[in-house]
Amino acid sequence: MAEKPQLVNNSPEDIETDECMSTYTHIYSPDLLIDQVAFITGGGSGIGFRIAEILMRHGCDTVIASRNLEKLTEAAKKLSSTTGRRCLPFTMDVRQPETISAAVDETLKTFGRVDILINNAAGNFLCPATSLSFNAFKTVMEIDTMGTFNTSKVIYDKWFKDHGGSIVNISATLGYRGQALQVHAGSAKAANDAMTRHLAVEWGPSGVRVNTVAPGPISGTEGYRRLGGSLAESVGAFRSIPLQRAGNKTEMAHAVLFLASRAASYVTGAILVADGGAWLTSANDVERLLGIISSRSAKL
Numbered sequence: 421m422a423e424k425p426q427l428v429n430n431s432p433e434d435i436e437t438d439e440c441m442s443t444y445t446h447i448y449s450p451d452l453l454i455d456q457v458a459f460i461t462g463g464g465s466g467i468g469f470r471i472a473e474i475l476m477r478h479g480c481d482t483v484i485a486s487r488n489l490e491k492l493t494e495a496a497k498k499l500s501s502t503t504g505r506r507c508l509p510f511t512m513d514v515r516q517p518e519t520i521s522a523a524v525d526e527t528l529k530t531f532g533r534v535d536i537l538i539n540n541a542a543g544n545f546l547c548p549a550t551s552l553s554f555n556a557f558k559t560v561m562e563i564d565t566m567g568t569f570n571t572s573k574v575i576y577d578k579w580f581k582d583h584g585g586s587i588v589n590i591s592a593t594l595g596y597r598g599q600a601l602q603v604h605a606g607s608a609k610a611a612n613d614a615m616t617r618h619l620a621v622e623w624g625p626s627g628v629r630v631n632t633v634a635p636g637p638i639s640g641t642e643g644y645r646r647l648g649g650s651l652a653e654s655v656g657a658f659r660s661i662p663l664q665r666a667g668n669k670t671e672m673a674h675a676v677l678f679l680a681s682r683a684a685s686y687v688t689g690a691i692l693v694a695d696g697g698a699w700l701t702s703a704n705d706v707e708r709l710l711g712i713i714s715s716r717s718a719k720l
């Protein structure tokens with residue numbers, strides 16, 4: 421078989437672990453975010469952890485905020501020691517505005533500012549609509565959609581309204597065509613794409629940019645595991661993605677960094693699709709995969 425040609429500018433470079441990367445070569449200027457402060461929901465694991473790492477490698481201090489203090493504390497320690505920047509772990513539930521309020525107050529007390537909000541926290545599982553309880557649908561809407569609104573509103577009211585800022589939401593292109601087993605998450609993420617545009621219009625005059633990164637399948641995370649990513653790979657479900665592979669966490673973090681930073685100073689209300697072209701072409705393979713998963717178990 422002929423060897424694959426050396427690819428330029430579209431090869432993944434990542435180490436698929438939640439540990440910080442052992443080596444990192446800057447693509448953007450290392451001081452792109454110097455002395456800024458970012459608040460990252462769900463920053464203790466997966467894509468959120470890597471976003472924290474990449475932002476910190478560009479001079480930013482961070483708050484990572486979610487429900488599990490032990491996980492966050494360990495993550496913050498690793499992030500700080502690798503990057504030399506400060507990272508504070510705060511517990512909050514994006515469904516409870518008073519917990520967000522307390523975390524943002526602490527952030528402002530410690531850092532005196534917040535420049536960037538990354539709405540990355542989410543909950544998801546595969547489940548057919550007929551087995552999905554009303555409460556299960558509501559739970560995912562509350563975490564993904566209400567959680568994004570709650571956190572944005574608290575930070576806007578407490579800081580962005582008077583100082584400006586940059587919000588980056590994390591969406592997903594996996595639901596753009598409509599998919600079985602995903603009515604809850606697909607609905608929630610679609611609402612978030614609309615929220616991005618509405619808030620961009622309403623908050624633009626205060627100097628707040630609101631954008632979204634929409635990933636396709638991103639390996640090495642809990643989300644990937646829950647949605648059957650490894651099985652998808654093993655049955656060749658990604659072969660119809662134009663770039664013929666899943667993405668990685670660093671690739672998502674680089675897309676987020678662009679939108680969060682002054683490199684995107686005239687960009688607002690944008691949905692940056694970062695999915696290797698997946699949603700354009702992969703409907704049949706995903707349907708086939710979901711058929712295999714459905715036949716194995718109704719509750720995953």
Ligand SMILES: CC/C=C\C/C=C\C/C=C\C/C=C\C/C=C\C/C=C\C=C\C(=O)SCCNC(=O)CCNC(=O)[C@H](O)C(C)(C)COP(=O)(O)OP(=O)(O)OC[C@H]1O[C@@H](n2cnc3c(N)ncnc32)[C@H](O)[C@@H]1OP(=O)(O)O
Nearest residue numbers: 542543544545553555556592594595599602637643647649
């Ligand atoms: C990755 C791609 C790989 C391959 C691609 C190939 C195929 C893809 C296939 C389909 C994709 C198509 C479209 C997708 C569209 C958009 C989304 C895309 C990606 C999104 C990814 C992610 O969001 S990843 C994030 C994953 N991480 C987490 O979920 C961690 C956090 N999760 C949680 O905390 C819980 O799981 C939770 C969400 C349930 C919330 O916990 P909690 O508040 O404690 O709630 P509970 O009390 O436990 O439960 C509430 C109700 O929900 C019911 N429930 C819980 N789990 C399930 C389940 N597995 N199945 C069905 N129902 C469930 C629970 O029973 C409760 O309901 P009751 O009625 O019983 O009260």
Ligand SMILES: NC(=O)C1=CN([C@@H]2O[C@H](COP(=O)(O)OP(=O)(O)OC[C@H]3O[C@@H](n4cnc5c(N)ncnc54)[C@H](OP(=O)(O)O)[C@@H]3O)[C@@H](O)[C@H]2O)C=CC1
Nearest residue numbers: 462466467486487513514541542592637638641642643644
């Ligand atoms: N991996 C993938 O293939 C894809 C992922 N995405 C999106 O990327 C983002 C990250 O997902 P991924 O890294 O895969 O999965 P993870 O499960 O690692 O990330 C989800 C994070 O959200 C936090 N979280 C969940 N519920 C709450 C809550 N109620 N309040 C506060 N924090 C919460 C979790 O922390 P804790 O449980 O400790 O609170 C966790 O850190 C999500 O928005 C997801 O929808 C989109 C498309 C595909």
